[in-house]
Amino acid sequence: MFLEIQRVTKNFGDVSVLKDINLALKKGTILGLVGENGAGKSTLMNILGGIHQPSSGKIIFEDKSFTPTSPSDSLRAGISLVHQELNLFYNLSINENLHITGFPHKKVGGLSILDQKTARIKTERLLSAVGLDIDPTAIVGDLSSAQKQLVEIAKALSTSPRLIIFDEPKTSLTKYEADNLFRLIQELKSQQTTIIYISHNLDDVIQLGDQISVLRDGVLVNTYNREDKIGTSQLINDMIGRELNHFYPIRNTKPEEETIFQTNGIYAKGLLNDITFELKKKEVLGLYGLVGAGRSEMVRALYGLDALDGGSISWKNEEVLHPTPANWVRKKVALLTEDRGEDGLLPDDTMEKNIALASLPTYSKNPGSIVNWRELKKNILKTVQATKIKYHSLTDQSVKLLSGGNQQKVILSKWLLTEPELLIIDEPTRGIDIGAKYDIYDLINKLVENGMSVLMVSSEIEELIGMCDRILVMKQGTISNEFKKQDFNRSAILEAALHTSE
């Protein structure tokens, strides 16, 4: 066997991301790896790439025990990764990017200097291999997304690896470029290079893979061979697996007729295209999409955190001309962002200060006058009880010491204190324990019953199906499908998000 993964487990803190993975791969074959968002594909890949180390289990690579502790270990061993997130220096040329970790040198009068000619010849060879006809001295920052992605692939080839792992390598490629890439992959295979191809595009995986493995919740649920003639529906079933249980609390109200939030033709260059939808009072609207589909980008742009290049937004039938966070807060629209540490918390501050943050102006006449802390504290206490946070002290404990679930509840409390009429919530339960999840769902339901509307962004279909009245599916920066409650069906929603029509 060329590569053997034996009983590999990976835990991050208490969370188990990979459980007892066994995989074997022959030299010169292609493995297709599929699974939902968060199933553990990237973690598995990062273990092979030396970015993470397994918690237990072992890897045998070319008949030797393989324990990389850094990306360079893996590179040296002959493993290259093509990340979905490009690790390119935008200020450097293609040539420099391809050789950044090892330039060819030559001796000139005893001095070792760069061998530009050799480097350039190699770069040209690699670029033509990936089908990119462009000057090697072009600056990477000036290239299109597709060109950048091809440069990243060329970089992976530059070390002549014996195992290449592709993670969604063609998200921004055109059909022509993608065909080129597939030809390249077949060519690599014929030269006895082994390939792991990770993708949400099941047709691609079926077309390429000699062997296809499905990951679900960190477990390798099934591995098929080409001879099995497997279809997409079987793979989708494997990816989803479990039955929806009655985990989600019931909501006793239905959406009303009144539309309170509406967008029309929202456009942001390179990110979003023609986003049009409306949201009713007391409605929970779900927004599903794969990583990179533009879900978070859309809500951030709507909230005025990132630039919009066109389109209109209206709130309660009035056009919002200046969608800035400050204006939205005043209109009682709240945004709970996906990354708690990045822009959700003041990590070093106390719970009280964190929760008070968005409501301060409500508790004083103007920014320069005294904050009515007595009233504020009373309401903070009420909110904290509603969100069921477990804490030691409101005023003497930094929130960074709380668990993920409690941190999320702190941010939720911050927004509830503003008494929002619309709550936009991005990944409400990511990285949160099951108890806190239920608390959050329950709370959302109560608030909706009391008149609030919710726009819920999530990469977990199950969560959306359990909570929403309607689900929008985003793909490549635009809304591609809409599902009404009676049509909710996991396979159909996942398929809508996965399917790439060309």
Add this chain to the structure above:
Amino acid sequence: MRKNALFYLCLIYYLVAALLVPGFFSANNSWSLIFNLLPLLIAAIGQMYVILTGGIDLSATAIMATSSVVGGYIMSSDYGLNIPLSPLVLVVGVAAMLAIGMLIGLINGLSVSILGMPAFMVTLATMIFFNGLAVWITGSQNIYNLPEAFNNLFYTSVLWLPIPIWIGAIVLLLGFFILNKTVLGQWIYAVGMNGKTARVSGIHVGATTVFAYVFSGFCVSMAAILYTSRLETASPVMGQNILLDIIGAVIIGGSSLYGGKGKIHMTTLGAVFIILLDNSLNLMGLSYFMIMIIKGAVIVSAVLLNEWKQKSTV
């Protein structure tokens, strides 16, 4: 625990100096300590506001010089305005000094928040510019003959205490009040602690930043008023050597240079420590430059200590 540590450090230093340094423990030197402390403390409070937002104001001493010169031109009987009514000239002069300081602060603040320029480069540029401006308009000459009433500020008592002590106390309380009691104060902390979270939470990050720089300009001109009165002279090189003391007081007080962390009373203790150090080393007969090196070393140690504490608490 740490705030007590700095308090005891000051106390022990004071006692040791009182025992060992001749002339330290005297009525004269005590007044001199207080009078040196007041302007430094006021300027440090302003600086602290800026540092809390994650910025820095290197133009503080240039503001001082410009403010002093502007006040001098208006109030001195040698120049221009010559408003006959003494109280009026005093009011106009002092108001103009504060206004010019706040104006420069406004320039700094807008450049940092609206134009997105790095704070230290902006304030370096304004430092050079306004230092140069002060020297240029005066031809590098001091301005004398300020109004009696202005010169006597330090010798005039209201309710048993000299006016500068009242000024110091008022600025201190104002600084404390804004930071701890008002919305603006909470915003300043939030902007420095995590500007992105602040923005998402609907805080006017830009306006908050601008306010911090304007407040720094206000405080520094307040300090300029005290210095100018004490010297009975408006000087275009006023405060040339105390920029390090101002920033040092804030840093020794434990404020983080990354913003979001710092307390008024700690900055006060920081300023007290700097003044004690400066005064005692002077009395020991050390040269100005030796003192500068020692102070530099103390401040660098404080920075390293702060960073080390940061890491050890994570």
Add this chain to the structure above:
Amino acid sequence: MKNIHQYITIIMLLVITAAFSLITPQFFSFQNFTNILIQGSSLAIVATGMTFVIITRGIDLSVGSTMFLAGVISGKMVVADTNLWLACLLILLIGILFGYINASLIYRFKVVPFIVTLATFYMGRGLGLFISETRAVNLPDVFLSIGTSRILGIPFPIAILFFVVLIAHLVLTQTAYGTRVYAVGNSVEKARKAGLPIRQVVLSAYIICGFLAALGGFVAIAQLGAISPSFGMNSELMAISAVVLGGTSLYGGQGNVFPGTLVGALTIQTLQNGLVMINANPYVYPIVTGLVIFTIVLMDSLKHRKNTRSLQTFP
């Protein structure tokens, strides 16, 4: 994009030259241009070192103090009859030491560069003033004779300048190290992921900067023959201005020594020379300097904003 900025700087240099030439005819002479090169060589050398630091997204405010302290120490030693060459060597060693101290505080303790170098700025200046007892250090004539000597018929300062610019340009453009300096300046995070030796890059950039600051100081001292207590004051600002004026961004990862920093330094020197020639009030210089720095930094910020906007598009 990069090239356009360089043309602007070169055009600015030409416009300034033309303007002063029109005001005072003496300005436009071979002799005066040589003078500008000689007087500007020290600044250009210091700025060359600063370019390395700024490309890594750092800053070094201590270069003026480095120039001063290194000069004072070795000057004192020469006056005390130490071997001249040993003293010259010492100057450069002090520069390297300064750079090393800056870099290790920045890298190991993760303190922001401008604070570290602001502290070493004060300490270096204080130590120098302490050693020189705030009096000018008058140097033996050998120093002046070095300053006025010629290498292959080229005045000493110009020869050193060209040598420094040539080497620095080759290092930045023709070596793997140079490319990594740009890479680290673009993104430390990405550099870490790519497994680049970040510590080595940061350390070396500040050491190069300290070394060239000391060398630039030496070149200036060799022309002046004495070290006044204000020697090297504001040099850090001049150097930063020259670097940014030459198209190197304070946001890191962009810029070059040739032609960028060289043209930037010559522009500033030409401006100063011209102001002297037209008998401008010397008190006006700092005002002009402040305005120039402000404008340059403003342009850099605006350019950076535009760039980040266009980089936000994701694959």
